[in-house]
Amino acid sequence: MARLRIGIDTGGTFTDVVALDEDTGEVVTTKTPSTPADPAAGFAAGAAKALRLAGAAREDVAALCHGTTVATNRLLEDRIDDLGFVTTEGFGALLEIARQSVPDGYGNSYFWVKPPRIVPPGRVREVGGRLDHTGAELRPFDEGSAVAAARRLRDAGVRAIGVCFLHSYANPAHELAMRDVLRREHPDAVVSLSCEVLREYREYERAVTTLVDAAVKPAMGGYLARIAAGAAARPLVMNSNGGVLSADEVARRPITTVLSGPAAGALGAAFVVAHSGHGSVVTLDGGGTSTDVAVVVDGEPTLTTEGAVGRHPVKIPMIDIVTVGAGGGSVAWRAPEGALKVGPRSAGADPGPLCYGRGGTEVTVTDAHAVLGRIPPHLLGGEVPLDVAAARAGVEALAAELGLGVERAAAGVLEISAWNQANAIRQITVKRGLDVRDYPLVAFGGSGPLLACRLLDVLGSPAAVIPENPGNLSAFGLLTVDVRNDHVRTRVVRDTELDPTLLGEVFGELEREAAEALQREGFGEGRYVRSADLRYHGQAFEVRVPAPTGPPDEAFRAEVVRRFHDAHEALYGYCHRDGGGQHPVEWVNLRVSGIGPITRPRLRERPPGDGDPSRARTGTRRVYFDAWEDATVYRRERLAPGDVVDGPAVIEEFGSTLPLHPGFRARLDGYGNLVVTR
Template identity: 40%
Template sequence: MTNLLVGVDTGGTFTDIVLLQDGDFKVHKVLSTPEDPSRAILQGLNEMGILQDVGVLVHGSTVATNAVLEHKGVPTGLIATAGFRDVLEIGRQTRPKLYSLGAQKVSPLVPRELRVEVIERLDERGEVMVELDEASLAQAIATLQRSGVEAVAISLLFSFANPAHEQRVSQRAQEAGFYVAASSSILPEFREYERTSTTVLNAYIGPLIARYLERLEQELGERTRLRIMQSNGGSISSTMARREAARTLLSGPAAGVVGAVFAAQASGFEQTISFDIGGTSTDVALINGMATETTDGTVGGYPIKLPMIDIHTVGAGGGSIAWFDTGGALRVGPRSAGANPGPAAYGHGGTEATVTDANVVLGRLVPEAFLGGTMSLDSQAARQAVDKIATRLNATPEEAALGIIRVVNANMEAAIRVISVERGCDPRDFALVAFGGAGPLHACELAATLRIPRVLVPTVPGVLSALGTLVADTLKDYVRTVMVPSEESEEVVESVLKELEQQGRQDLASEDIATHNIRIERYLDLRYVGQSYELRIPFEQNVEQAVKDFHAAHGQRFGYNDPNELVQVVNVRLKARGVTSKPEQRRQKAVHDATAQPLSQRQVIFAGAAGEVVSYDAPVYARADLLPGTMLMGPAIIVQYDTTTVLPPGWRSYVDEVSNLILEQVEGK
């Protein structure tokens, strides 16, 4: 058993491992070790007995995300064009809370004393107005050396049009021993603030990522090739991840969306909403044949312009803590119990009521079946924690638990509306793909509220993000700002695309991707002249067709368009995709009249029509006993190693040919 392909996703509470062997998935979960995520990975591989046999390990990591959210990056300096060092602090005029008089901007990751200037100037076409002054550069480098910074971000005015000055500054900074991130390499695109912010983020987390990956590679040994998931849903080599660390900021959630696409397409679903509930957060994304992408993301309040899957995250997960605000209203999250101490039911010292504890009190989690029986839940501790909330509400523990679930479900519902209704899409046209450790626990109630007709629970829902790393393609993104009228752009667009394609093919070839497995995808960022935002449009024939597609897309997205209005080509984009061979999910014909015997019966609580507590005697089934064709009627509980699926009253489920669970609300219920 050698040269195994293994996927790993490090979450806030659990580290998930998926092994692909002989067409079957083997899964394992261990508690995460946030102080050093590699410890949990190595522990899990050891427990599976495969540490010495891993040929390729694809890793979805939270190291970059946590470093930004917790402000634990390295001391970072910024070199800017003279007169522009405060771009990072001035930012934009947008206000996250428009009517709040006490709104606070996030503090820049680089304080003002570590932002230095060099004398140079380019115009908007990249032509030199003021040559780079070497004396000012030497002084800037010396200032940063005295300040003790470890990394340097370089963002000079209009360097996306001509990188020569930035390349010289980068050379000098590297000679001085700094970790260097230059905007002309990270993001050669206009919009000064966002380009600078993205470059600073890369520098801020780069050394941490580099050290973490180097340590993990040493532990794994030379026999194992390490690949890292990016925010765009593709993987890159660990060497590239060290250099362009900002590409990994949404690594784990992106892998979950890739896994959701894979599972849904196996069951014949193209339009889906991915619904991933972990220990600390819920991630949702719209999938319309393929995952929706954005270049307007933020992490911890800091803009990042690199392409990433359009994922909306809320602080609502299994470990989210229930609390009361100053007005006495019940809230849930975003604070989480995490892996340590975890929910009270884990028995590790946690005393505050969490979503997991509420599900235990309601009978929806089976204590002795948690993690396949390898970790038992403490029902008494969960009840004591929820009872504190119940006392404040003057209610029973069961009523309080239902209240906690209602509140957290409302937070999740709002997240789904952001990526569907607010983007002009009707949730009723989609299926909900529920995964993560807690996704299948809440999916049916969310679907009923949003009138989503079907819920799909994949074969390995609790580790779908780890599975997503296994099926992800190698993916490289390239962009070049051109800023030309569409009617004059054909020659420029073709020239830039040719150059970017050559670069993409070279980069993928360096990662041992065979030529016949390389796919090139072309896009244009278009806008009406005078607009301050643009839409990404596939470039399949010529600019004229892309402009027609832009008018249609503008009408879909914003409810209006004007085919007589002039259109501008802002950016030229290209994706170089190294297509990986996808594992075949085993297909079995449905067994006529297939039935399953319940493992047990238990009391499970749901809300009645008026919101009252209603207790049902519900059967508990083992997921492994459900053959294709098996149909169940709710209420029922379906347990498996990596998650628990709750089938409420008025719902039914059946198992399809690839063993995915399809849940539907019964008409009239």
């Protein structure tokens, strides 16, 4: 019988693979270089390598889970071509008007220029017809103008179209009619409707989210078809909301895959460290191109719908992740004013850092680590030899430009990278009202553990946890998540005027949609999680709170409102629990998530060793921390639970390295995690 579950996470530099044998619990991990020109080739190579290492055949694969950056990278790189927009007559300037907001406030953005909008004016078409906010028809759908719009876009060569009519979240009839026209007049077009992508009010965010979905649909559709054709099992694809869906479902709504890989990393970290008693942590996923940070509270990553990918607001449920261009391949450069800067540009997988010997010409963070001896002269257990001499020559040239010594310049590159990561962590903790000193740091990814000790100093975190096989944790995280789909309806109504019958009708409709989606995924039964977005009348944004199970009656309504008051007070320090008529509560959005549970991996606690880490010692190496020192080098897989290593030391493994600074200590716990403390 098929017994292997494989997780494949395609990153900007490496494709990470984990194969889990469900019969024995044995885990095989490996990496292959990513293939940016055709990510499907890297996917296939990773799957084949995992099967070879596991001694298995294609028919042994029971499940295949995938985290992809195809949609995200197209948005980050602004590779958006031939995109058209159809909207309600009179609202053609919707994208241009957008929101009256400037990044970082006007004082810090005096020279800010509004970026080009996602669809140029010449590809916007208006169609007659109008609905009010309840979904009632004020003017009928104008098929004549719809036909003219479809033909104009067809003649202009537009192949991807987003449709967003005013108030279609309340009544999708006009958008469905527009799709019928497009199918008849422009059958080659790929079409996304806002009523299917995001049935939630706020027309600007709904329009951009729909357009982003349309923009990535052709590329994602082709990519998913290629990996499905060569896959040993039906692929499941990681979504931003913390669940997976089949490739067929994702092809219908590819917007759900933005931040796919980072979401898997946060979930994998939460799953692994929960066994060691760490329910609330900050996760730091350091890759070759970027570093992604998230917060896990009581075992669950925090969710948001106020996200963005690049310059595009994306209003879909996603794990709250902050990304910064501070990975191993981030380029160090001298700014015009003479200062040393690092990132956000990356050398990526091709050509990569100088030490890769593939034609790279710029110093990167990895080169600085190599010059200072903090990583071995090879990666992936010797599969990728490093040219340390080339890295040193590059750092010497940069140091000469800056008027610094070689060691000082290399250490400066790492210091700036550490502060870039620390600022991202502060953005997701301090800016959210959380004290970073209360949360251990879980560092993983190929480059995540490299700056862990310095981050403990900068942030004041109590400890850093380095999971086993940290370079492959995102791929492992893909094997820990359930199938999940999200559904939303906007119903703006004051609590004092709310009829609980309305709640029952809307939640019932959403749960039926969730059940149908789970049935398409092969689940006869599932679990349904309700939530609601509420606010005080006059506020611009909402607070989401979980809603209880059971019939939506008066007690249900009162419990949700109580949870809203509690959440508002926790977030902002005050609430209007007894506000009466002055601060009435408004219900805004109702949500249901359909969850199809999977069998999760079992983590087994290991017996303690004899407390002598010398069995893992492989020698010493000169490493530069604040000065050159003789650091003891250890192989992580030879350490046993209870072993303690004191810095200066370097702990090496297949996919990552932990430089342990002087004054720091690492202890291996019963589940194979290295716990680093001062």
